[in-house]
Structure formats: C-alpha cells, structure tokens
Amino acid sequence: MKEMMKMMIVLSLICGIAGVTLAALKQVTAPIIEEQVLTYVQAPAIESVLADYDNNPIKDRKKFDVDGSTVTVFPALKEGRLTGVAFETAGKGYGGDIGVMVGFDIQAMNLTGIGITTLKETPGLGARVAEHGYATQFKGHPLESVDLKKNGGDIEAVAGATISSTGTVIAVRRAISIFNALKDKLAGGWS
Amino acid sequence: MNRLWKEFSKGLWTDLPPFKLVLGLCPTLAVTNTANNGLGMGAAVIFVLTLSNLMISLLRKIIPAKVRIVCFIAISASLVVAVELLMQAFAYPLYQQLGIFVPLIVVNCIILGRAEAFASKNPPLLSIADGLGMGLGFTLSLTFLGALRELLGTGMIFGVNVAWEGFEPIGIMVQAPGAFVSLGVLLCIMTFVENVRRKRRGLAAVQGPTHDCGACGGCGHKNC
Numbered sequence: 001m002k003e004m005m006k007m008m009i010v011l012s013l014i015c016g017i018a019g020v021t022l023a024a025l026k027q028v029t030a031p032i033i034e035e036q037v038l039t040y041v042q043a044p045a046i047e048s049v050l051a052d053y054d055n056n057p058i059k060d061r062k063k064f065d066v067d068g069s070t071v072t073v074f075p076a077l078k079e080g081r082l083t084g085v086a087f088e089t090a091g092k093g094y095g096g097d098i099g100v101m102v103g104f105d106i107q108a109m110n111l112t113g114i115g116i117t118t119l120k121e122t123p124g125l126g127a128r129v130a131e132h133g134y135a136t137q138f139k140g141h142p143l144e145s146v147d148l149k150k151n152g153g154d155i156e157a158v159a160g161a162t163i164s165s166t167g168t169v170i171a172v173r174r175a176i177s178i179f180n181a182l183k184d185k186l187a188g189g190w191s
Numbered sequence: 192m193n194r195l196w197k198e199f200s201k202g203l204w205t206d207l208p209p210f211k212l213v214l215g216l217c218p219t220l221a222v223t224n225t226a227n228n229g230l231g232m233g234a235a236v237i238f239v240l241t242l243s244n245l246m247i248s249l250l251r252k253i254i255p256a257k258v259r260i261v262c263f264i265a266i267s268a269s270l271v272v273a274v275e276l277l278m279q280a281f282a283y284p285l286y287q288q289l290g291i292f293v294p295l296i297v298v299n300c301i302i303l304g305r306a307e308a309f310a311s312k313n314p315p316l317l318s319i320a321d322g323l324g325m326g327l328g329f330t331l332s333l334t335f336l337g338a339l340r341e342l343l344g345t346g347m348i349f350g351v352n353v354a355w356e357g358f359e360p361i362g363i364m365v366q367a368p369g370a371f372v373s374l375g376v377l378l379c380i381m382t383f384v385e386n387v388r389r390k391r392r393g394l395a396a397v398q399g400p401t402h403d404c405g406a407c408g409g410c411g412h413k414n415c
Contacts, residue, residue, distance in 0.1 A: 006255055010254060010262065011261060014250075018269035022276075032280040036280060040283045
C-alpha cells in the first residue's frame, strides 16, 4: 500500500511539474513563434501576390472579424494609400488543408494572384498547384466565376489532381467572400 | 576526473551510438540528407540527452523501480517538447527541415537507453558526462553521414560547393535509399578499422550476428 502511494505521488508530481513548466514555456514562446511563422511561411507568399507597394505588409497587418472568425489582413500601401490586400484561407486538399494566400487589387477589384503557404499534396501531382502554370491563372482574374472548367469556370485544373485543384479554388472563393464582406471596412483606407 | 573523462569519451568511439551501439537509427537515416540537418538534429539530441540524464540521475532515489520507465519517458518527453518550442521560436528554418523528427526524439532509443543503463544508477556529474559524450558522438556521426550524403548527392557540404568542375551528383544519395547505402558502407568501414585495431593487440575479431535456427526448420543455412 505504501509503495503504491509512493508510485502515485512521484508520478503525479513529475507530470504536474512537467505540465506547468511546459505551459509557461509555451506562453513565453507563442508570440515569437507567431512572428517566425509570419516571416518564414507567409512572407514569401505575400511577396508573390502583392505587387507595387512600399510598406512592410507584415508589420502593418491588422486583424478583422468576418462572420465570427478572425482574419489577419496584410495591406499593400503605396505612398500611404491602400492599393491592395492579401490574406490567407484554406481549402480541403488530398493530404490535408491547402493554405492559400490570396491577393486583391483594391482599385481594379480583381485578384492579384495566389501563393501557396501550406501544402501536403502528393509531390509531382497535387503539389503542382503551387507551380507557375496553375497559380498564374488567378492573376488579374475578376472576383466572379472563379471555378474549374468542368464546373463552368475558366480555371484549368492540374491534370490528375482534381481534388487539389478544387481545394485551391474553394480557398480562393472563400477569400473572395471574405473580401466582399471586408470591402466597406477597407474603403476608408488603412490605419 | 579520470572517471569523468572515461564516461565522456566512451560515447565518441567505443560506444559510438549509431555506428557501434547501432541505436537511434530512425533519425540517423531520416534527417541526414544534409550536413546541416544532421548537426541540428544532433544538437537537439545533446540538449535532451544531457538534461534528461541529469534529471533522472537526481531523481534516481525517488523514482520507484516499478514505474521508472513511465517517469523516464515523462521527463524526456517534456524536454523534447521544450526543444520543439525553442526551435520553432529561434531556429524556424531548421524546424521546417527536421519537422516530424523533432518530436520523435522522444522515442529515440538512446535517450531511454542511457536513462535506464546509466543515469538511473550513477551520480549526476557522471551522468552529465555520459549524456554529453553520447550526444556529441551522435552529433558527429550524423554530421559526418550528412556531409557524406550531401557531398555525393549535391556536390556541396554545409551548402558550400566543394566539388570539382564536371562532378555529376548522385541524386539518390540524398534520398532514403542513399541513407541505407551510406550507413551500411560506414558500418562496414567502422568494423574493418576496429578489426585491424584488435588484431594489432592480439584480440579476437568482432563477432557478427550469430545465426539462430531456433525458429526455422531447414532454412538451408550451413549451421542448421
């Protein structure tokens, strides 16, 4: 009985101390990790979808509430004027969620392009959605009728990768609906 | 002091983890496609192994024998999570490269092996020396294997081009099969060197695995 008590106490103590220490460490590192993810995962995508800006989109980011969820919006400012925005959405792919950074041009009201942030698709097949030929189809695309050709749209799917192509299209459509909801808030400019 | 040095140095040759003990092969095979990855993985293992050895050694009289494995795993798992968080915060590109293999340090046999075989029976200072030595041996092995594969597969070491002009990289060396091939060749060389050393001292050669006929009948082996 005494041995049993000792086992329980020692094990609980070790686990308890480990838990508290890790929780504290997580709290301390969380903001640094967020910064790192922004720099290494999202910054390259933002650079590829936003053109013509002279600010730091990551530094100037702002959070907006759209339909109950929070969206982090990265602005493109030229001489203090808002020219475009970019934010990340996700669509279901073959190997998990595909994260897509979608850029919008405020003046022309069209897409400036997409950049893939998270991709776990099959290499050489689904992963080709991140390649030039597929992704550039979204550049300058109007906000309406973004869809694959087989559904009556004008986006050519990656051959043999319908699920991955559909995933990105769904992510872009999600982004467009968020953009439409945000439009009025953005009209007043940034800051 | 002598004892300390002995515990430290055994991890560098006589008990070199991946090549002599043949322990911890999962990360050895998986992340050594570049020298840099091998070094990063090794550094993470040094950190976890030394601290887990220290803690287990300090707690060795408190931990009841019947639940010792659970306690060892709880301690090393916490350290691994700490490493993962710190790596994400301060070395994100390395974390992107190593990915899933960082949390898998928990199940690296070296950690539990040293805890069970050494730290739970020895005082803290010796355990630290053991952890540092084993960790350093592991790091050197991984870095060497990584450098070898990177050199043959891409013509670079630590991302710096060192190959002569007209060098044709062997792409397969940086992929999974290259890991097995180079590990096998390295093990072979290590055994050969060890045998030469033993012969000079008049000792018997390294024993290969013995053929066990217990489970099979008529496998055709000459010992059966």
